[in-house]
Amino acid sequence: MSAMTSAKELGPVRSLVPARLDRLPWTRFHWLVVVGLGVSWVLDGLEIQIVSQAGYQSTLGLSAAQVGAVGSVYLAGEVVGALFFGRITDRLGRRKLFIVTLGVYLVASGIGGLSFSLWFLLIFRFIAGMGIGGEYTAINSAIDELIPSRYRGRVDIAVNGTYWGGAAFGAAANLYLLSDHVPVDLGWRIGFFIGPVIGLIIIFLRRTIPESPRWLMTHGREEEAERTVTAIEQRAEAQGVKLTPVPESKALEVTPVVSVSYLRMAKVFFGDYPSRSFLGFSMMVTQAFLYNAIFFTYALVLQHFYGVPKAHTSYYFFPFALGNLLGPLLIGHLFDTIGRRKMILFTYGVSGVLLLGSAALFHAGLLNATTQTALxxxxxxxxxxxxxxxxxxxxxxxxxxxxxxxxxxxxAISQGAGGVVAPWLFGRLIGSGTDKTPLTWGYVIGAVIMIAGGLIAWFFGVDAERKSLEDIARPLSAVARGVPGEQSGPSEVTS
Structure with a gap:
């Protein structure tokens, strides 16, 4: 059944679902959403850190290149999983997918811990990556659609930042699991099971999280959407919250759409919203380039330029991870109060300027391992x-x-640009660690790219703070007000 045929058969409906969700205060239900869904970022950070230490290398007899392949295969799996499950979650719903993708990750990561050869490990690392990549699409979609608009920015930013909490936990686990206290063939296998154990607990919690009422509304399931919102409101009222009625003027009229063709999708991205597509591409690629360049080579920098033993580089990772974790948690609310464009320009721009300064200090030989990490x-x-x-x-x-x-x-674009190009480029710039000049220029390039990303966000960004998702981008299924049955065009929020 085509999307167009489905829309005509289902007919237009008027809904207050989005307005009722945005009207809600913060409640225990929203904490359930954050904890139950946000764990996907923790698991990704945990996975990458656990595996990056390559405790399996001696057991499986792998070369350095083969160890690198294990990491690359996981990232490739994330890209494939995001693209594959991203389309499915738009068609079948958020809830089905955030249960399925977590299940895929649980099984694949656990089986990976039983690996006896390289090919076996590669297969299940790829599948585990697919699960986590799928998580990103279903989870971020569900969080944005369930969290009230005035909290959406800080919640999304904080949840994404918890990746570093998972990474720090993985690094701490590795200090023990890969030490002399645990048999070489056992420690890394236990590490592979940490994520699945956490995920097994969370999957039961997720079963209590409902389908996104916004998704239900636009897919011809308005009655179910109404029941879901009513249940959420009743939870809030049980906590003593008084909810005022939502005026009918805030109703949104939609003609439900079951699916969107690839041709229609391309038209939306590049025809209706070209500046937003350029914005999304620029922001994702610039941050991914900087992050992957520094993160995947920080241990090499410490070893080659500051003489830190390989076994001790993990200790320097903890303050690095702490800074990454605290940033989103402490200043994320400013993206909702000061605004998206101002804060993106500030965070991208100032971090780029600071990186330029640190590059100058690095080249002048004024840093040591501690001060480099502090910067x-x-x-x-x-x-x-x-x-x-x-x-x-x-x-x-x-x-x-x-x-x-x-x-x-x-x-997928950001992983391709940042996950492949940046680590390779910076690895080449580090070389044997005898000449600081190439790496200094690498830092300069990364800083300039980051500053450019902030400037692009300032000029092309969207003032989305405290606005309903439907006001930021009108749903494809929305009917133009006053013209029943006529599909509306894109509704852009200008700065």
């Missing part, structure tokens, strides 16, 4: 909030029917 902490305190806002941006500036696919599309 990274300050730089990424800001850059982490900025990077998280990139994910927030691409998840809220496109129509609801394409939200999952928009996230997956720009995530």
């Amino acid at each position: 990274w902490c300050v730089i990424f305190f800001l850059a982490s909030a900025g990077a998280s806002s990139a994910y927030l941006t691409v998840s809220e500036i496109f129509p609801l029917e394409l939200r999952g696919q928009a996230i997956s599309f720009f995530f």
